[in-house]
Amino acid sequence: MTVSDADMPTADDALLIVEGASYSYLDRFPALDDVSMSVQSGEKVALLGANGCGKSTLLKVLAGLLFPDRGRYTAFAAHVTEDGLEDAQFARGFRSRVGVVFQNSEAQVFSPTVREEIAFGPLNMGLERDEIAERVDDSLAMLDILDLADRAPYQLSGGQKKRVAIASVLVMNPDVLLLDEPTATLDARTQDWLIDLLVELNAAGKTIVLATHDLNTLDRLADRCIVFSEDHRVATDGPTHRVLRDQDLLAAVNLVRAGSRSPRLAAGWPLPS
Amino acid sequence: MSATSTTPKWLLQHEVGLCPCACIGKRRKGGVIEKTTSGAAALLRQTLFSEDVAGERGLLQRLDPRVKVLSLLGLLVVTADLRHIPVLLGMYAGTLALAAASKLRLSFFVKRVWLFIPVFTGVVVLPATLNVVTHGDIVVPLGTWFGHHLGLTEQGLRSAGLVVTRVATSISLVVLLTISTPWAKLLAALRALRAPRLLILVLGMAYRYLFLLLNAVTDMYVARRARTVAGATDATSGRLLVAASAGALFGKAQTLAEEVHLAMVARGYAGDARSVTAFRMRLLDAAFVLACVAAAVAAVGVDRLLGR
Numbered sequence: 001m002t003v004s005d006a007d008m009p010t011a012d013d014a015l016l017i018v019e020g021a022s023y024s025y026l027d028r029f030p031a032l033d034d035v036s037m038s039v040q041s042g043e044k045v046a047l048l049g050a051n052g053c054g055k056s057t058l059l060k061v062l063a064g065l066l067f068p069d070r071g072r073y074t075a076f077a078a079h080v081t082e083d084g085l086e087d088a089q090f091a092r093g094f095r096s097r098v099g100v101v102f103q104n105s106e107a108q109v110f111s112p113t114v115r116e117e118i119a120f121g122p123l124n125m126g127l128e129r130d131e132i133a134e135r136v137d138d139s140l141a142m143l144d145i146l147d148l149a150d151r152a153p154y155q156l157s158g159g160q161k162k163r164v165a166i167a168s169v170l171v172m173n174p175d176v177l178l179l180d181e182p183t184a185t186l187d188a189r190t191q192d193w194l195i196d197l198l199v200e201l202n203a204a205g206k207t208i209v210l211a212t213h214d215l216n217t218l219d220r221l222a223d224r225c226i227v228f229s230e231d232h233r234v235a236t237d238g239p240t241h242r243v244l245r246d247q248d249l250l251a252a253v254n255l256v257r258a259g260s261r262s263p264r265l266a267a268g269w270p271l272p273s
Numbered sequence: 274m275s276a277t278s279t280t281p282k283w284l285l286q287h288e289v290g291l292c293p294c295a296c297i298g299k300r301r302k303g304g305v306i307e308k309t310t311s312g313a314a315a316l317l318r319q320t321l322f323s324e325d326v327a328g329e330r331g332l333l334q335r336l337d338p339r340v341k342v343l344s345l346l347g348l349l350v351v352t353a354d355l356r357h358i359p360v361l362l363g364m365y366a367g368t369l370a371l372a373a374a375s376k377l378r379l380s381f382f383v384k385r386v387w388l389f390i391p392v393f394t395g396v397v398v399l400p401a402t403l404n405v406v407t408h409g410d411i412v413v414p415l416g417t418w419f420g421h422h423l424g425l426t427e428q429g430l431r432s433a434g435l436v437v438t439r440v441a442t443s444i445s446l447v448v449l450l451t452i453s454t455p456w457a458k459l460l461a462a463l464r465a466l467r468a469p470r471l472l473i474l475v476l477g478m479a480y481r482y483l484f485l486l487l488n489a490v491t492d493m494y495v496a497r498r499a500r501t502v503a504g505a506t507d508a509t510s511g512r513l514l515v516a517a518s519a520g521a522l523f524g525k526a527q528t529l530a531e532e533v534h535l536a537m538v539a540r541g542y543a544g545d546a547r548s549v550t551a552f553r554m555r556l557l558d559a560a561f562v563l564a565c566v567a568a569a570v571a572a573v574g575v576d577r578l579l580g581r
């Protein structure tokens with residue numbers, strides 16, 4: 001069932017548009033099947049679904065790291081293709097406007113020191129060294145990791161790595177932030193900190209798309225949810241409060257157990273409207 | 274209760290055989306394979322990835338990486354052209370002096386270098402010392418074989434000595450370069466010297482892959498140790514484990530390496546190596562280049578004087 005009310009944004013003026021995209025790994029393992037979705041500027045959108053339904057794959061498509069076998073992807077009114085991204089000018093524009101925080105921070109922090117890790121993106125963007133130094137310091141301060149600046153990223157704890165990964169993306173000042181299960185593996189306090197940060201960034205005008213299967217933090221993290229079924233298709237797309245209320249659907253896509261209620265509803269908390 | 278319907282009973286009971294109180298069992302020492310593999314992984318990781326030395330404030334560490342790459346590679350070329358053992362020994366002494374000036378522990382430096390030498394030279398050099406291969410005057414007789422005298426010849430030994438000293442000097446120069454320069458700066462210096470972008474891309478990927486592979490090896494042994502009860506590791510099971518997990522290991526390292534690459538591409542990486550700190554040539558760099566040129570000229574001069 002698809003929600004298509006008048007309050008839903010139209011695809012025409014959207015920032016990111018995916019139309020009929022399908023993708024299989026090695027031509028054998030399907031990950032996306034005829035997926036269409038769009039993201040408006042300034043939105044907070046959650047990609048919701050059980051393990052293996054294709055959330056990470058869609059994020060990689062949105063990031064211009066994978067290219068759909070069928071269908072098309074348009075970002076900032078330009079068609080994004082593998083060939084197109086070979087063009088240095090286009091790649092630079094696209095990469096600086098879209099930031100990705102991977103699920104596995106391990107993969108995202110590789111430089112010898114935290115400072116170099118954070119400077120990596122701006123260096124590739126070709127910014128001046130003075131400006132890079134200033135931005136790196138600001139990012140370190142913003143994420144409260146100034147004391148880690150000269151440590152080796154692989155020696156850090158999971159939460160610290162996540163902060164470094166986020167700093168290394170924010171330092172490029174992207175318009176769109178793509179985050180893959182950002183709150184997974186973080187302790188409660190770090191989770192709260194991250195949610196506050198994302199809300200603040202969104203209020204400052206950043207567009208946020210995140211993948212998650214954690215329903216508890218959803219009402220703060222997303223205005224809209226795109227729910228994936230286990231056969232890699234879009235099951236529904238609508239405002240968060242409406243999606244969270246649809247228990248049959250959530251059970252059908254394996255996000256809650258059949259017969260149980262989503263935790264927030266069960267606890268009788270008020271729903272945002 | 275739905276939880277117990279699929280959980281095997283034994284999992285819900287306490288294990289009776291395990292004594293919780295004291296260490297009264299036999300102590301287990303790691304098998305030979307386990308020791309060698311994790312030892313080799315640790316050594317390789319230290320040689321390739323430790324940036325302790327690069328962080329010191331010695332002579333080589335203070336040089337502009339571009340100057341360092343050019344000078345040491347220049348000396349490498351000269352070394353390949355030298356034909357007399359005493360001259361090569363002189364060059365080798367020079368690398369030791371550089372190591373000392375760069376705050377390297379000499380024993381550590383010498384050990385690293387000589388560890389690699391058998392790999393490069395052993396196979397080639399040893400047969401060459403025999404009179405069957407290199408004809409000449411036998412200095413170390415080894416007896417007779419099918420009526421022929423067998424032994425090591427003076428000529429054979431000399432050419433072997435030449436190869437070994439040359440290789441030792443060359444490896445010392447390369448180790449000096451890599452150990453005193455953080456990897457990121459080394460790549461950036463190569464790029465600044467106009468090395469092809471593809472070469473940098475491949476070097477960078479190989480380096481990251483190796484790093485992740487070594488980490489995976491270490492992790493695997495830690496994980497295995499945690500699962501090993503009592504004397505279950507004999508040599509056979511060790512070998513089986515190595516055979517069985519090699520595939521998984523490479524797969525794991527590769528998946529992670531690919532993910533790292535994607536994460537780099539997402540931040541605008543296109544194969545260029547750039548460094549946070551700008552390279553700057555100073556008086557010290559000029560002096561170092563001059564010293565290297567002087568050493569090279571002297572070495573080649575003496576080598577020629579001693580004749581062909």
Ligand SMILES: Nc1ncnc2c1ncn2[C@@H]1O[C@H](COP(=O)(O)OP(=O)(O)O)[C@@H](O)[C@H]1O
Nearest residue numbers: 025029030031050051052053054055056057058
């Ligand atoms: N590198 C890969 N090789 C083969 N199959 C993959 C690979 N990555 C993901 N898949 C498959 O693609 C499907 C979608 O994966 P993914 O996008 O990671 O799901 P999610 O992030 O929603 O958990 C899964 O069925 C998974 O098994």
Ligand SMILES: [Mg+2]
Nearest residue numbers: 055056103180
């Ligand atoms: Mg995922």
